[in-house]
Amino acid sequence: MTEQQINPFIHKDSELEQLEKKYSDIFIKSLEDLHEITSLQQVMKEGLKDRFNRNMEAFRKYIPDVAKTFEKYTPKTNMDFFCLKNEIPNLIFTDSNDILYKTADPFELTHNQISNIINNSNINQLRYQVEYDPYGQLHFKYNNRLVEIEQSVIRDKTVTPKQIESLPNCVMLGIGLGYPLADLYNQVEIANLIIVEPNTDIFYASLQAFEWAPFLDYIFENKLGIHLMLGQNSDQFFIDLERFYERHGRFLSGTWLGFIHYSNKKVKEFISLFDKHYRSINAAMGFTDDHLFGASHACYAVLNEKNFVLNTPLKEEYKNKPVFIIGSGPSLDHDIPFIRKYQDKAVIIACGTAIDALYHAGIKPDFYANTERTPQIKQALSTISDKEFFDDIVLLTGDVCHPYTLNEFKHTAIFGKPDEPFYPYFAMNFPEFRKVQHIQLMNPLVGNMGLSGAVYFGFNNLYLFGLDNGKKTGTNSMHSEFTTLYKERGVGDTGGNYTITKTVPANFGGTCETGYLFDLSRRNMDFVLQMEKLGRPDLVCHNCSDGALLEQAQPVHSEDLNNIFDKLPDIDKKELFTYITQEKTSKISLSKELITKAFNNEIFTQTCNKIKSIILKKPDNRVDYIKNMETVSEVLYYLKTDPSTYFYGASLEGSIQTFFMQIARMLYHSRDEKACIALADKGMDVIADFLDEIPNLFSHMPFIYLGEHQKIYKDGKVGIDMPNCKAPNLPQMQILVKDDGYRDPLSKFIKKHE
Structure with missing residues (x-):
């Protein structure tokens, strides 16, 4: 976009x-x-x-x-x-x-x-491109078709x-x-x-x-x-x-x-x-398939008795303990000696592939922060040879986390995501869920989960390492030399999400090269700190990473912290672990029958039919077309105000709004209003097909897990051919870590302080 x-x-x-x-x-x-x-x-x-x-x-x-x-x-x-x-x-x-x-x-x-x-x-407009669909999802099927329609006509870029x-x-x-x-x-x-x-x-x-x-x-x-x-x-x-x-x-x-x-x-x-x-x-509006996967994953966590974070205040004795939030950015290598030396004096959160780097550097995390709902995370974790390494590490994640990832950990600390339909819906309808702690801005990258997780857990004294959100201008590597996933196992870190698109100020002067997701990650980190500081004046974040500058964090070199940390006592990690697993987190007791009844396919189908009846009116002028889409948006908003219908409006909203952005672009394609209306009409027919097909996926709720959902579709296609949108082929599931013969020499974790 x-x-x-x-x-x-x-x-x-x-x-x-x-x-x-x-x-x-x-x-x-x-x-x-x-x-x-x-x-x-x-x-x-x-x-x-x-x-x-x-x-x-x-x-x-x-x-x-x-x-x-x-x-x-x-x-x-x-x-x-x-x-x-x-x-x-x-x-x-x-x-x-x-x-x-x-x-x-x-x-x-x-x-x-x-x-x-x-x-x-000129009018400011977002532009979408055809996107690769790595899993086989209806949203991509229909959004890509809308892109094709919009791009089928030459756009007048001079129109005012x-x-x-x-x-x-x-x-x-x-x-x-x-x-x-x-x-x-x-x-x-x-x-x-x-x-x-x-x-x-x-x-x-x-x-x-x-x-x-x-x-x-x-x-x-x-x-x-x-x-x-x-x-x-x-x-x-x-x-x-x-x-x-x-x-x-x-x-x-x-x-x-x-x-x-x-x-x-x-x-x-x-x-x-x-x-x-x-x-x-x-x-980051999300889309319908994604919301259904996320809700199903959350239901899996409940039914399999995984622990959720409770919204009770963090004990006073832990609020001001140092928390090291560690990413696998290239500047991490500089700070490894400092983190090794003081790892017993801080709570350590490994963000994503940083767990690979810390394992090989001799540093034991207390938490593993995970953002993604994708199944490939299990593959990344499987590269660590010592399976006992995970026994006392707590998975810090949101309720959308994939079952494969959940099952890699004996202990979990799961937050509710208020920007996903599941958590607000269940909190509205089940008192048990009102005691679950919410989390904001844990996306788009694992560093966001690490920072937001620490903030919403209740910690006030934060230190960032290797959260570079890009790479310092003049350097080449995107990740720490300690990450075998990228350095030894052939996982790529160029192109795609790692494509460099801009430069931003760097934490210690100079500039940092960054891309779309890295830059969004940086902005979200700043935003969550800014918002939470309003009600928490004791919240302080120190940025030791030599990457993108965070305006809400204090730049500090790790070597300038030695005098402070030399004077600090060790944290009793066993006592902390007991508190986290037995007091600060808890299972949520809801029956399978109760959870299944919460997803009513008849109501969802009625909602889709209601929206379809509005969009197929097809006005003959631009402004009325916009009003029509506003009416649909207001219907979805109204559904979200009622606890019984919240999920149906919220799960459709992201896809519908994305589709409507494309329709709005079509409406303002040129000065020829009739031609623009005709183009938008074709787009609305595609959206109507989506509303006809998506109830079939919903009918499998709440047991639709990303990746495994492909079993629902037949003939190797994403859904079925519809009048205005043909079904593309299902993609093959991505293999993140290929067996290339590499054998990690570190078969057993060795903790190091030097």
Whole structure:
């Protein structure tokens, strides 16, 4: 997936500061005439009061929360309205004598800004490519078919919003006095407008200057969407934005126009947040097959009496113990001597293949962190010759973990994943599951599981090693020299997920080369630390890795920590192990009959039929098409609000939103609306086929395990041929570790401190 525009809020020659320079001489001359037009000021101010009252009445009718906030609002800053001979209200901040619109004619200024944007900008759109399906999944079958349809027509890359005359989603940073709205809607029909105004004083001023009442009448009479984000701080801002897309459709975040009306320090801060986090809104939605596998894996864990992490607080004596979270990045080799020396003074979490590196370096982990739900993890673990090595290592993972991986460990600490359908669904319906600790952002890589696992376990004193999320510029290796999986057994670490696509600042200066998943991993690490620090001021993360910089972690070289760790006592690892396995984790008692009844194929099929009845209406214009997809999105959201139907909405949502992103792209393929509608109609027929076929897979719940699910399909095909989508061949299951004759000389683990 790629996005065409890197800086979606930067529109050349459209910033107010640039446009205002063209009118500065006129403005200065007009200000000199102010003393001649003082009588106009009183007339203007009477008009402001009348307009404010009309606007309040409209907001009480349409958006009562806004009316309630601003009816008796008192501005925090000293500001006043003034006008020139044209009688257009402008705003001056009297403490600084700064003027909002530095021009004699704010209408002309905003008109030119909007004209520049809609005549010279492209719509930001995500682009999907045909993806290789390693397991044989219906989502890939249908999504790849949609990609083929979208790419069957040459795309007009020059088309502008003005030429198309509609937008599914527009994000406006800074409302000013509201003047851009009239020009925007006079030229482009917008299905959904998101207005972000961090300064409530400015919005209050707009209630006096702009005719909100007729604007809101137009929006609601035409059933268009508007979402006001007023006065949020940076933390609230993105949560609110995420909620909007969750309710009305994440597909909207894949086809949109963004622009800045006016800029200040706070608006620039929000632009930075957009750049960092906007992509996460649709980056990891999951898909239906994946959710069904994950739920089945979780049910396996329950039925086979695996231990889940409890949401009781971690004992005080462990909260501030050092925790070494270790990945197998190339910088790990530098820190191996330090980790060896102090391994008894810290809780050690091996992330993924780091367990291979630590085994060969003589370091014993307390936890093995696993993110994946794939069956190949067992193959990676099988490369360690000493099977007793795992006896007292606790598997730290999410509830989606594959049964093959679960069975490799005698002890587990399983978290509930709130971004997967299973955990919220079972927590809503079974009291036993409400005591399970949730985890956030344990994806996309094992380092995320290690960090998030430590955070949500309750540890406060974290140290990162080998979590490079790429490689330092100027170096070659992607993994530690101690990992036999890559160094001796021929598993590749180039191309695919390891493809380098960008450079980012490095932890100890310089730059780090990274790729899409590594960069997402880095951002998720920062985000989980940032969010958890808000309620946990004692949470500290030290980054000893010589890879990508984490803004929320403190860079520190391991050699600078010797004085601290020399003074620390050893941790009683046996006592810690007993506490983890007998107090902090527990089995969940639910019967097979109860679990099986939780997945009702009749309700799931009815849900699919309901969605199909909506999407096959096929409107004859772009905006109504977008509204139709919003209706489906709102149905899925509504299902998620009811404990009895939550799973059905949540398990379909990721695939449906991904498919809808492709439909939205088709709708804005060119200026020829009829041709775009015809293309979208073909896409909707494919989605209808998906909704007809997916209930067959669901009927096998909750016993669909990834890889083994291929037994459901006959004739070596992924499902069956459908009217608008042929079934591809089932892929062969991947063999991660091939028997190439290599024999590990370390048949028995040897702990080392030197």
